[in-house]
Amino acid sequence: MRVARMEAKSLWRRLRGGKVDVLVAHSPPRDVGDMNDSAHRGFRSYHSLVNVLRPQVMIHGHIHPHGFQKPDRTLGETKIINVVPYRVIEVTP
Numbered sequence: 001m002r003v004a005r006m007e008a009k010s011l012w013r014r015l016r017g018g019k020v021d022v023l024v025a026h027s028p029p030r031d032v033g034d035m036n037d038s039a040h041r042g043f044r045s046y047h048s049l050v051n052v053l054r055p056q057v058m059i060h061g062h063i064h065p066h067g068f069q070k071p072d073r074t075l076g077e078t079k080i081i082n083v084v085p086y087r088v089i090e091v092t093p
Contacts, residue, residue, distance in 0.1 A: 003046070007049060007052040020055045025058065026062050028058075028063060029047050029050065032075050033082055040063055060081070
């Protein structure tokens with residue numbers, strides 16, 4: 001329900017000229033940088049949210065790579081970035 005409300009608000013703002021450049025979430029979208037165990041599975045609803053908002057970047061945490069680097073992924077034209085343990089990100093408007 002939260003995602004549906006965010007999508008509706010975003011569409012209204014886009015009609016008035018607003019847009020989202022960076023989307024921040026705790027978990028990743030399902031099957032885009034998440035893991036197989038139930039505690040680290042992403043959310044399917046983020047797919048439609050990214051499709052509606054069309055941000056340049058979605059950053060998330062929650063997935064701890066423990067000794068290996070998780071590669072950045074894409075969902076449509078949006079770059080999906082795991083920021084655990086940390087990342088420096090530059091976004092140009």
